[in-house]
Amino acid sequence: MLERTGVPTEEDLAKVIPPEERRKRGPYAVFECFQRIPCDPCYPACKAGAVKPFDDINDLPVVDLDKCNGCGACVAACPGLAVFVVDETFSETEALVKMPYEFLPLPEPGETVGCLDREGREVCSGRVVRTVKGKDKMATPVVWVAFPKASCHSVRHIALRRGVA
Amino acid sequence: MRETEIAVVGAGPAGLCAALAAASCGAAVTLIDREERPGGQLVKQTHKFFGSERQDAGTRGIDIGRRLSERAMSHPGIRTMLECTALGYYADGVLCLEQNERFIKLKVKRMIVATGASERMLAFPNNDLPGIYGAGAVQTLMNVHGVRPGDRVLMVGAGNIGLIVSYQLAQAGVKVAAVVEALPKIGGYAVHASKIRRLGIPILTSHSVKEAHGKEVLEGVTVWRLDPGWRGIPGTEMRFDVDVMCLAVGLSPLTELLWQAGCEMKYVAELGGHVATRDDNLETTVKGIFVAGDASGVEEASSAMVGGRLAGYAAAASLGYCPDFETKKKQALWELAELRAGPTGEKIRKGLAALRGEAC
Ligand code: SF4
Ligand code: SF4
Numbered sequence: 001m002l003e004r005t006g007v008p009t010e011e012d013l014a015k016v017i018p019p020e021e022r023r024k025r026g027p028y029a030v031f032e033c034f035q036r037i038p039c040d041p042c043y044p045a046c047k048a049g050a051v052k053p054f055d056d057i058n059d060l061p062v063v064d065l066d067k068c069n070g071c072g073a074c075v076a077a078c079p080g081l082a083v084f085v086v087d088e089t090f091s092e093t094e095a096l097v098k099m100p101y102e103f104l105p106l107p108e109p110g111e112t113v114g115c116l117d118r119e120g121r122e123v124c125s126g127r128v129v130r131t132v133k134g135k136d137k138m139a140t141p142v143v144w145v146a147f148p149k150a151s152c153h154s155v156r157h158i159a160l161r162r163g164v165a
Numbered sequence: 166m167r168e169t170e171i172a173v174v175g176a177g178p179a180g181l182c183a184a185l186a187a188a189s190c191g192a193a194v195t196l197i198d199r200e201e202r203p204g205g206q207l208v209k210q211t212h213k214f215f216g217s218e219r220q221d222a223g224t225r226g227i228d229i230g231r232r233l234s235e236r237a238m239s240h241p242g243i244r245t246m247l248e249c250t251a252l253g254y255y256a257d258g259v260l261c262l263e264q265n266e267r268f269i270k271l272k273v274k275r276m277i278v279a280t281g282a283s284e285r286m287l288a289f290p291n292n293d294l295p296g297i298y299g300a301g302a303v304q305t306l307m308n309v310h311g312v313r314p315g316d317r318v319l320m321v322g323a324g325n326i327g328l329i330v331s332y333q334l335a336q337a338g339v340k341v342a343a344v345v346e347a348l349p350k351i352g353g354y355a356v357h358a359s360k361i362r363r364l365g366i367p368i369l370t371s372h373s374v375k376e377a378h379g380k381e382v383l384e385g386v387t388v389w390r391l392d393p394g395w396r397g398i399p400g401t402e403m404r405f406d407v408d409v410m411c412l413a414v415g416l417s418p419l420t421e422l423l424w425q426a427g428c429e430m431k432y433v434a435e436l437g438g439h440v441a442t443r444d445d446n447l448e449t450t451v452k453g454i455f456v457a458g459d460a461s462g463v464e465e466a467s468s469a470m471v472g473g474r475l476a477g478y479a480a481a482a483s484l485g486y487c488p489d490f491e492t493k494k495k496q497a498l499w500e501l502a503e504l505r506a507g508p509t510g511e512k513i514r515k516g517l518a519a520l521r522g523e524a525c
Contacts (some may be wrong), residue, residue, distance in 0.1 A: 002355050002358075002359075003350045003351055003355065004349065004350055004370050005351075005358075005362070006349065006351055006355065006358030006359050006361070006362040006368050007359065007362050008359065012412075015339055032356075032359065033356060034355060034507070035354065035355040035356070035509070036507040036508050036509070037215060037354050037355075037356070037507055037509050038216055038217070038465075038467070038503065038504045038505075038506070038507055038509070038510070039215040039217075039222060040218075041213075041214065041218070041222045041223035042216050042220065044218060045223075052383065054217075054504060056215050056501050056503070056507075057216070057504070057506070058506050058507030058508075058509075058510075061331075061343070072169045073314050077211070077223055078223075079213035079214060079223050080221065080354065080356030080357065080359075080360070081360050082357065082359065089280070101338060103335075103336055104336075115363070116363060116364075117363075118359065118362060118363055119362055119365065120362065120363055120364050120365025120366070121365070140213070152441075156363050157363040157364065
């Protein structure tokens with residue numbers, strides 16, 4: 001299915017979304033990387049040692065969620081823009097997702113944005129908490145967005161609402 | 166007559182790596198490119214590369230191109246000739262060049278052909294309307310010259326180039342109406358496909374262009390679904406009102422120089438068309454002529470860089486440089502095998518086996 005649509009299926013996602021017990025403990029990385037391709041920059045990017053070393057560069061990334069602290073270094077490093085950090089403990093009602101965002105202008109903290117799912121459909125409104133620009137201008141910026149918890153497994157992109165009445 | 170030990174034709178990822186490898190062993194290299202700056206297709210690759218740290222994974226193509234170009238331009242062993250076109254190679258080792266409307270003869274001991282590839286065209290009614298571009302041209306307009314190609318684009322081809330250029334169009338604020346792919350599956354990496362789906366861009370697999378519309382310029386495109394025999398299914402037509410259609414339907418190796426030099430050529434569909442038969446060192450059937458990069462078979466830039474490096478060392482070693490060639494060769498072959506090992510490398514593996522005359 002993913003090969004035909006470009007959208008991971010529920011089954012694909014079930015493999016990378018951690019069990020509830022881990023989700024309640026704090027932020028965790030979700031690696032939406034389901035196809036064997038020659039790629040491994042997520043491994044050196046993770047200073048916590050949570051991404052296991054690759055035996056074969058074509059292997060899928062394997063994450064030790066006990067070591068993952070949700071820092072988001074892998075989000076900025078992944079050339080496939082396939083990694084997201086989800087924090088379901090952000091507040092009573094909201095989850096926080098750190099997502100890669102390579103568009104200009106970058107959203108400002110406090111800004112209200114549209115939250116889009118994996119097919120680009122708007123599912124809810126969100127609030128930008130932080131925009132991390134990275135070391136140099138070529139790094140992938142990471143935007144932290146808070147929105148209602150129920151959508152934390154579906155929201156993967158944002159749309160700015162500037163200029164929209 | 167001017168002389169050089171190793172001429173490298175083409176200063177893209179393969180040619181740059183070939184020149185740097187050969188020069189690092191002490192060979193005198195002349196690097197030739199018809200553009201005004203080196204880098205080849207890297208100059209417009211604004212996305213981050215895959216591969217591993219050894220191949221600069223996670224670095225954007227333009228940065229890799231800039232870095233390699235600077236190293237090549239400042240290397241005392243490399244003479245760079247830009248805006249210079251290779252016209253022909255003759256058996257006595259003379260490479261004929263054109264630069265500033267002047268004809269130049271260069272006596273070479275070895276030649277590495279890293280000329281790259283050209284974009285394929287697609288046959289459909291009105292395919293000559295202005296507004297119909299190759300994906301490479303669109304990338305050059307946007308990423309090199311900063312020009313928006315239009316307002317609304319239909320992308321044809323869901324290989325990595327089609328997916329990446331769609332993403333870059335969206336980054337430039339251009340609306341991408343859809344990506345159309347004749348195959349039943351997306352050919353490019355799933356992560357690239359997911360990236361553009363998130364933006365709301367549909368990908369229509371098993372669909373192709375029926376015809377383009379417009380009087381003076383492109384005004385719209387009709388696409389339709391294909392049956393398993395690749396025939397359009399009447400009644401499934403969809404019209405997109407777009408002012409740009411971007412074709413990313415594959416590349417063919419640029420091999421004129423190899424044909425003309427008399428290298429044995431073989432048609433291998435998986436490698437993009439006719440390519441030169443060669444040995445492990447990337448040396449063709451004409452002694453002293455090596456191939457690297459897309460000219461030797463269309464592939465990803467990371468493999469082109471490793472292949473270029475191998476050809477550079479091999480050419481240098483054949484002139485008596487590079488004493489530890491066997492170690493360097495082993496390393497390069499290992500890296501290539503690794504890059505081609507996964508399912509996305511299957512096509513290349515098949516193509517290379519066919520080229521060697523092995524069944525796969
Ligand atoms: S979020 Fe941080 S700790 Fe977790 S896998 Fe990514 S880089 Fe490692
Ligand atoms: S860096 Fe991204 S695309 Fe590459 S293996 Fe890791 S998760 Fe997958």
